[in-house]
Amino acid sequence: MxxxxxxxxxxxxxxxxxxxxxxxxxxxxxxxxxxxxxxxxxxxxxxxxxxxxxxxxxxxxxxxxxxxxAGLLEGTERPTVIQAITGDDDLNQAQKQALIQIYTSFVGATQEET
Amino acid sequence: MxxxxxxxxxxxxxxxxxxxxxxxxxxxxxxxxxxxxxxxxxxxxxxxxxxxxxxxxxxxxxxxxxxxxAGLLEGTERPTVIQAITGDDDLNQAQKQALIQIYTSFVGATQEET
DNA sequence: ACAATCTGCTTGCAAATGCACGCAGAGTGT
DNA sequence: ACACTCTGCGTGCATTTGCAAGCAGATTGT
The missing domain is CATH 1.10.260.40 (lambda repressor-like DNA-binding domains)
Incomplete structure (x- = not known):
């Protein structure tokens, strides 16, 4: 079944x-x-x-x-893009802001889901 | 095979x-x-x-x-930013490639292959 | 000695995966 | 009109998954 x-x-x-x-x-x-x-x-x-x-x-x-x-894995919290960017030690503040700005422009402001 | x-x-x-x-x-x-x-x-x-x-x-x-x-998932050794980007359902393929390219250019990263 | 019950393994077999081949419809160009 | 190409889908078939039934060895109890 x-x-x-x-x-x-x-x-x-x-x-x-x-x-x-x-x-x-x-x-x-x-x-x-x-x-x-x-x-x-x-x-x-x-x-x-x-x-x-x-x-x-x-x-x-x-x-x-x-x-x-497919129901083969439980929903594991993956870090969102923004969380991953802000938590990246290899990026300086300006780079973080730039990446986040590009990302939000791609997906639009709201990103509520499920 | x-x-x-x-x-x-x-x-x-x-x-x-x-x-x-x-x-x-x-x-x-x-x-x-x-x-x-x-x-x-x-x-x-x-x-x-x-x-x-x-x-x-x-x-x-x-x-x-x-x-x-079983080789069905990669180990979580990739940088989390790239992982978060590739796992984001709100981005299309071109957007993902763009973001990853920008990110790697920022960190001067090694682009590892599959 | 004998039966009972555990251990893991071998053997066909129904059902599903995944594919090669082919089909009809929608452009596009000539 | 005709050919060409791209789109997605239907069909039959080899291969594989996953299981019911059964087999041989080891352990235990009586």
């Missing part, structure tokens, strides 16, 4: 479209076949962790994110 | 014996069959992430540990 993988496929498709990649392109970059990716995005198949890892790399998101989405 | 799962099975067996559990007992608590666990411990099978998660629970270790052992 597998759990319905609620929205894993939809999430992957969303990430793919956000990157403006075609299904075939993502499949090729991830090294999987395009019919299989199609089935994954529609929730018809239950991709293995290896496939998820490849997809995560191709989508430039962390494997943790996909595993959590 | 799958990678030989170097020592995943040996690691699991080690953890099990450290807990003084029999193979059958661990299999039962993890909710998998004992022949299959036997094959996993000897490296003959390539357990799915779901099985690994169940085993991690039964062994009272984190799923991350087993996933890393």
């Amino acid at each position: 597998r759990q319905p993988l609620t929205d894993l496929g939809a999430f992957i498709r969303d990430q793919r479209e956000r990157s403006a990649m075609s299904l075939r392109k993502l499949a090729e970059t991830a090294g999987i076949s395009n019919p299989y990716l199609s089935q994954i995005e529609r929730g018809l198949r239950h991709p293995s962790a290896e496939i998820l890892k490849s997809l995560a790399r191709a989508l430039s998101i962390s494997a943790e994110t996909l595993y959590e989405r | 799958r990678q030989p799962l170097t020592d995943l099975g040996a690691f699991i067996r080690d953890q099990r014996e450290r807990s003084a559990m029999s193979l059958r007992k661990l299999a039962e608590t993890a909710g998998i069959s004992n022949p299959y666990l036997s094959q996993i411990e000897r490296g003959l099978r390539h357990p799915s992430a779901e099985i690994l998660k169940s085993l991690a629970r039964a062994l009272s270790i984190s799923a991350e540990t087993l996933y890393e052992r």
Whole structure:
């Protein structure tokens, strides 16, 4: 009895479209076949962790994110980008402000989620 | 061609014996069959992430540990800023690359490859 | 000695993964 | 109109996962 993988496929498709990649392109970059990716995005198949890892790399998101989405990992608090920047000892104050400004301009001011 | 799962099975067996559990007992608590666990411990099978998660629970270790052992997750050795960026769902691929490039130019970092 | 019960392992077998091949629709260009 | 290319999806098949049933050795009790 597998759990319905609620929205894993939809999430992957969303990430793919956000990157403006075609299904075939993502499949090729991830090294999987395009019919299989199609089935994954529609929730018809239950991709293995290896496939998820490849997809995560191709989508430039962390494997943790996909595993959590697939219910294979509990939600572990990952440091947000801003937290990581402010806590980085190799950056001076001006550099931190610059990075944060760029980041917030990318994602917009509000970043509430789940 | 799958990678030989170097020592995943040996690691699991080690953890099990450290807990003084029999193979059958661990299999039962993890909710998998004992022949299959036997094959996993000897490296003959390539357990799915779901099985690994169940085993991690039964062994009272984190799923991350087993996933890393199985080569499904990178160790957390990357700089946290890059990790946070790549794990951010609100950024597309181009934005991530831009941010990472800026960050690495700031810290003059070594860009490690996969 | 014999049975009972543990240990882990071997063996087919149903079900799922993941893929090669092919199909129809939507542009785009000539 | 026609060819060409790209989009995503349907289908049949080799390979693998994961399990039910059973096997041989070790330990224990009676």
